[in-house]
Amino acid sequence: MGQVFGPRHGSMQYWPRKRARRQHTRIRSWQRALKDAQLLGFAGYKVGMTHVIMTDNRKQSTTKNEDIFCPVTVIECPPIKPLSLRFFRKRHNGFNVIGEVLSEHIDKELERALPHIKKHSKKIDDFKEFDDVRLVVYTQPKLTGIGKKKPEIFELGLSGSKEQKLALGQQLLSKEIKISDVFKEGQQSDIHAVTKGKGFQGPVKRFGVSIRSHKSEKTKRGPGSLGAWNAQGHMMYRVAHAGQMGYHTRTEYNKWILKIGEKPEEINVKGGFLRYGVVKNPYILVKGSIPGPSKRLIKLTVPWRADKGIPSEAPALQYISIASKQGK
Numbered sequence: 001m002g003q004v005f006g007p008r009h010g011s012m013q014y015w016p017r018k019r020a021r022r023q024h025t026r027i028r029s030w031q032r033a034l035k036d037a038q039l040l041g042f043a044g045y046k047v048g049m050t051h052v053i054m055t056d057n058r059k060q061s062t063t064k065n066e067d068i069f070c071p072v073t074v075i076e077c078p079p080i081k082p083l084s085l086r087f088f089r090k091r092h093n094g095f096n097v098i099g100e101v102l103s104e105h106i107d108k109e110l111e112r113a114l115p116h117i118k119k120h121s122k123k124i125d126d127f128k129e130f131d132d133v134r135l136v137v138y139t140q141p142k143l144t145g146i147g148k149k150k151p152e153i154f155e156l157g158l159s160g161s162k163e164q165k166l167a168l169g170q171q172l173l174s175k176e177i178k179i180s181d182v183f184k185e186g187q188q189s190d191i192h193a194v195t196k197g198k199g200f201q202g203p204v205k206r207f208g209v210s211i212r213s214h215k216s217e218k219t220k221r222g223p224g225s226l227g228a229w230n231a232q233g234h235m236m237y238r239v240a241h242a243g244q245m246g247y248h249t250r251t252e253y254n255k256w257i258l259k260i261g262e263k264p265e266e267i268n269v270k271g272g273f274l275r276y277g278v279v280k281n282p283y284i285l286v287k288g289s290i291p292g293p294s295k296r297l298i299k300l301t302v303p304w305r306a307d308k309g310i311p312s313e314a315p316a317l318q319y320i321s322i323a324s325k326q327g328k
């Protein structure tokens with residue numbers, strides 16, 4: 001009998017498959033190809049999913065100009081507030097923080113995340129030599145119905161030259177930022193989130209290892225042996241074994257923003273969304289699904305490599321389902 005060729009199971013793109021450090025992701029790089037000065041990201045809370053009927057406006061689509069069914073994800077996007085303007089210098093090991101200027105208006109809820117906020121005496125004019133500027137912002141979960149007040153704090157990148165970044169950052173430092181100030185309907189976005197945690201799982205569920213015959217010895221759901229050659233004296237890390245599954249940091253590229261709305265009653269389903277409740281703030285509808293459970297913070301950024309097959313104009317939405325999702 002010939003040797004059976006069995007390729008490995010599961011992707012090695014992400015390794016090790018371990019739990020994320022925190023519930024909201026860290027974005028390490030920002031779009032640098034844009035010449036105009038603008039904010040490069042935003043954040044919102046995942047509500048749940050519904051469906052719409054939209055007129056397909058994709059040029060290469062086989063259903064062009066037809067009304068089609070489309071699943072969408074609802075993300076509630078209350079305004080975010082600036083905390084500080086952070087200045088960086090480029091060193092041999094990357095960009096290092098050289099200082100920051102705090103906003104004059106800070107919410108009291110921020111003390112839940114930063115108990116000891118010290119007012120710095122430095123001003124923007126004190127930073128003459130810098131290589132990059134980023135805006136530090138915080139969310140306002142108190143405006144939603146998810147049951148928390150502690151805000152998340154994170155950096156947002158700015159595009160343009162460093163002079164343009166400084167001017168834009170100085171302008172944004174004293175006002176609330178809305179989702180409509182960053183993204184437009186029909187625009188694409190990269191989604192950064194921590195996936196739903198599934199705990200300790202076996203190799204069949206975790207990597208898709210085949211279940212063997214009932215006549216197999218010792219195990220049916222195991223990954224098998226390494227064969228006759230095992231001179232390394234230990235199990236190779238590439239072997240699909242049991243371990244942590246889910247609660248990983250993941251990025252999905254080029255998600256299509258179908259709608260940015262200001263009226264929550266347009267999308268609030270009867271009885272509220274499962275495990276979330278009702279939407280109270282501006283929201284966006286994103287085509288398809290996104291990582292993470294409901295109530296998780298989702299970060300949206302300007303796409304690195306936009307899909308040219310997706311039009312820049314949002315399709316016309318003929319119908320948005322607000323039927324109950326309670327299963328009754």
